[in-house]
Amino acid sequence: MNAPTACKPRVAVHKFSSCDGCQLAFLNLGEALLTLAERVDLVHFAEAGPLDPDTDADVAFVEGSISTPDDLERIRRIRKHSRMLIAIGACATSGGIQGLRNQANGAEWVAQIYSHPEAIASLERSTPISSHVKVDFELWGCPVSGPQMLAVVNALLLGVAPRDNADKVCTECKRQGYPCVMVSRGIACMGPVTRAGCNALCPSLGRDCYGCYGPAENANTDALAAQFGHLGLTPAAVVRRFQSINSQAPVFLAAADKLRAGSHD
Ligand code: SF4
Ligand code: SF4
Ligand code: SF4
The missing domain is CATH 3.40.50.700 (NADH:ubiquinone oxidoreductase-like, 20kDa subunit)
Structure with missing residues (x-):
């Protein structure tokens, strides 16, 4: 240029x-x-x-x-x-x-x-x-x-590198003191694997995060998929949680592929 x-x-x-x-x-x-x-x-x-x-x-x-x-x-x-x-x-x-x-x-x-x-x-x-x-x-x-x-x-x-916050939505949710919808109401929430930045907007309104900020750093998708199973979601429903707005983000795509292949309990 x-x-x-x-x-x-x-x-x-x-x-x-x-x-x-x-x-x-x-x-x-x-x-x-x-x-x-x-x-x-x-x-x-x-x-x-x-x-x-x-x-x-x-x-x-x-x-x-x-x-x-x-x-x-x-x-x-x-x-x-x-x-x-x-x-x-x-x-x-x-x-x-x-x-x-x-x-x-x-x-x-x-x-x-x-x-x-x-x-x-x-x-x-x-x-x-x-x-x-x-x-x-x-x-x-x-x-x-x-x-x-x-x-x-x-x-x-200012000539400085922008800050990249790849922490999880849960951290913002806890900092704001919002009740956890997954713990208190058994609602499947993507917050534990989703990147922060929205100030936990959805939990602030009493609803679950659906992952619109994409995968967080060190997202433990295996653990969350297992938790969703414990909450009663079918494997197909869990796949849909990962295959949404950021379906092609490698971490979410890999989680969905693993579920489709039947690797989870
Ligand atoms: S409501 Fe969702 S984002 Fe908030 S702490 Fe619970 S699991 Fe994490
Ligand atoms: S769905 Fe998007 S706006 Fe809502 S809590 Fe999750 S990351 Fe934030
Ligand atoms: S669909 Fe794409 S352009 Fe529209 S709000 Fe979402 S990320 Fe932005």
């Missing part, structure tokens, strides 16, 4: 196959986003206005998975034009909910749904950004948390 010339850091937000929810999380920052806009040049952010997808950027946020031949070509171009590339959200970090099709015959699905399947340009698999280009930092979640995104930009503006 050419060296950016502006004094203010140039920030771009790009969209791939996704629902736009992670961009919205950024937009929903409201006043904090306006303050940020005074410190950076937002050079490309289709949802907010500026349109210049091939421009050079110091920081490029990328939402969405790679699902079409055009996506493949575009992400390589963006990488060339970006000094730092940050993947945001489950689609970009693990292939997203659309990655569920990786377990099926995509061509067959398309043929069943569209009267002219030949008009659909779709890759066989939905894959994360890191499968195709170097990613400097990943922010997980469906959607990501706006404040987390802001913290990443602020860290980069």
Whole structure:
């Protein structure tokens, strides 16, 4: 890429196959986003206005998975034009909910749904950004948390590495003093294997975590699968807990494959 010339850091937000929810999380920052806009040049952010997808950027946020031949070509171009590339959200970090099709015959699905399947340009698999280009930092979640995104930009503006919190949702849940839905009500909760960052949003509302932040560090999926079994979930139901929004994250995929192969009690 050419060296950016502006004094203010140039920030771009790009969209791939996704629902736009992670961009919205950024937009929903409201006043904090306006303050940020005074410190950076937002050079490309289709949802907010500026349109210049091939421009050079110091920081490029990328939402969405790679699902079409055009996506493949575009992400390589963006990488060339970006000094730092940050993947945001489950689609970009693990292939997203659309990655569920990786377990099926995509061509067959398309043929069943569209009267002219030949008009659909779709890759066989939905894959994360890191499968195709170097990613400097990943922010997980469906959607990501706006404040987390802001913290990443602020860290980069200060010239320090953004903080990666790969601890488990349970740690946030305990810190906030929320009653454990799994212990107190016997509800299967993915918190013990899911990455922190949401401040245990779902348990704060009395419901279980469904794993939208993806796998935590040292996630003991065997123990959790066994616990889900003790709570009465069938093996197929346990597989579905791991095969959800982050179904293609290697740790969750391996847990599901192991269950499918009947390795658990
Ligand atoms: S991660 Fe979730 S909220 Fe973000 S773009 Fe993908 S589907 Fe939408
Ligand atoms: S409710 Fe879920 S996230 Fe909270 S402590 Fe219990 S298992 Fe962990
Ligand atoms: S508690 Fe789990 S499902 Fe709910 S927002 Fe947090 S990571 Fe996502």
